[in-house]
Amino acid sequence: MEVYLNYPRSRMTFHSNNRCSEVAKMNKAGQRRVSIAPASFSTAYGQAIAMTFGSNSSANDLWLSITFGDTDFEKAVAQHIRRTLGRHYTPLNSVQVTDHC
16 A cells, blocks of 8 residues: 655545556655565654654655555554654644545
8 A cells, every 4th residue: 555645735645556646656756755564664664753744845745655465454554653743743633534546
């Protein structure tokens, strides 16, 4: 699952289809991305919650690539990361959450 988290626009978008045209946007230069899988969970989780956010293009969003083989669990991991980040970045406390594809 690919999850897009946007700070200034306060939104989180879930993409179960990795071939979605929206997912292709994660390949922009300098895009921040964290890949989370069972073998890398501790390290990747730490990277994700250590991210800093701002209104400039280099710090306004984050893609999470989460691979556990269980969509509900992957969404729960993404939501937990968002809530943790929301402790420091208020706009992330009440995001618009959508399932895109």
